Amino acid sequence: xxxxxxxxxxxxxxxxxxxxxxxxxxxxxxxxxxxxxxxxxxxxxxxxxxxxxxxxxxxxxxxxxxxxxxxxxxxxxxxxxxxxxxxxxxxxxxxxxxxx
Amino acid sequence: xxxxxxxxxxxxxxxxxxxxxxxxxxxxxxxxxxxxxxxxxxxxxxxxxxxxxxxxxxxxxxxxxxxxxxxxxxxxxxxxxxxxxxxxxxxxxxxxxxxxxxxxxxxxxxxxxxxxxxxxxxxxxxxxxxxxxxxxxxxxxxxxxxxxxxxxxxxxxxxxxxxx
Numbered sequence: 001x002x003x004x005x006x007x008x009x010x011x012x013x014x015x016x017x018x019x020x021x022x023x024x025x026x027x028x029x030x031x032x033x034x035x036x037x038x039x040x041x042x043x044x045x046x047x048x049x050x051x052x053x054x055x056x057x058x059x060x061x062x063x064x065x066x067x068x069x070x071x072x073x074x075x076x077x078x079x080x081x082x083x084x085x086x087x088x089x090x091x092x093x094x095x096x097x098x099x100x
Numbered sequence: 101x102x103x104x105x106x107x108x109x110x111x112x113x114x115x116x117x118x119x120x121x122x123x124x125x126x127x128x129x130x131x132x133x134x135x136x137x138x139x140x141x142x143x144x145x146x147x148x149x150x151x152x153x154x155x156x157x158x159x160x161x162x163x164x165x166x167x168x169x170x171x172x173x174x175x176x177x178x179x180x181x182x183x184x185x186x187x188x189x190x191x192x193x194x195x196x197x198x199x200x201x202x203x204x205x206x207x208x209x210x211x212x213x214x215x216x217x218x219x220x221x222x223x224x225x226x227x228x229x230x231x232x233x234x235x236x237x238x239x240x241x242x243x244x245x246x247x248x249x250x251x252x253x254x255x256x257x258x259x260x261x262x263x264x
């Protein structure tokens with residue numbers, strides 16, 4: 001029987017992998033992919049807690065997270081495209097327009 | 101070894117493998133395809149937790165929607181320049197150290213936690229309960245989510261529109 005902690009450890013591993021991607025990727029789209037992985041790991045946690053505690057709220061919260069993530073990706077990629085039009089690059093290291 | 105145990109380890113292996121591929125493969129387009137695999141594997145985890153409705157939502161919104169948008173964004177940004185869609189990573193060692201430290205922190209919390217109660221039996225129709233909760237106690241939040249979706253999509257259109 002798979003316990004709650006197995007799901008939590010799996011989610012923690014996926015979260016760490018996503019964090020690694022966010023920290024190491026240069027391409028802005030690659031960074032967004034890492035954020036996707038991290039949000040997914042959180043969803044696994046929410047669903048696992050909801051299932052093991054018999055509470056519906058975690059499932060509703062997961063639905064909201066998924067919808068908000070979709071909006072976040074749409075806006076994030078639109079910003080990437082807009083930046084690309086102006087700067088002709090999506091390399092996060094070279095996007096330092098706001099540097100003081 | 102029950103079916104659930106075998107399924108969990110299988111799904112966990114696929115999920116971790118494709119997640120690692122997302123952050124390590126040099127080809128950005130391949131990374132998106134691996135992300136699709138990871139998202140489907142996450143949906144399979146939801147199935148293991150007896151949530152077929154969330155599995156469907158995950159497939160429709162994530163694997164269907166998000167992956168499509170990302171593929172379009174890559175086509176629009178990388179192909180226009182004519183460069184190969186290669187990407188490099190930097191600070192690999194530092195990133196690995198930070199990620200491992202975060203995992204160690206979470207694992208420390210998990211070790212301190214009291215042993216969880218065994219999994220209760222699934223009772224009733226979860227999908228029907230979710231539907232009733234969405235129009236009952238969570239109705240206002242649900243409506244606000246609709247407003248957020250509209251605002252986000254209009255904002256995305258505004259950012260990505262052409263100048264003329």
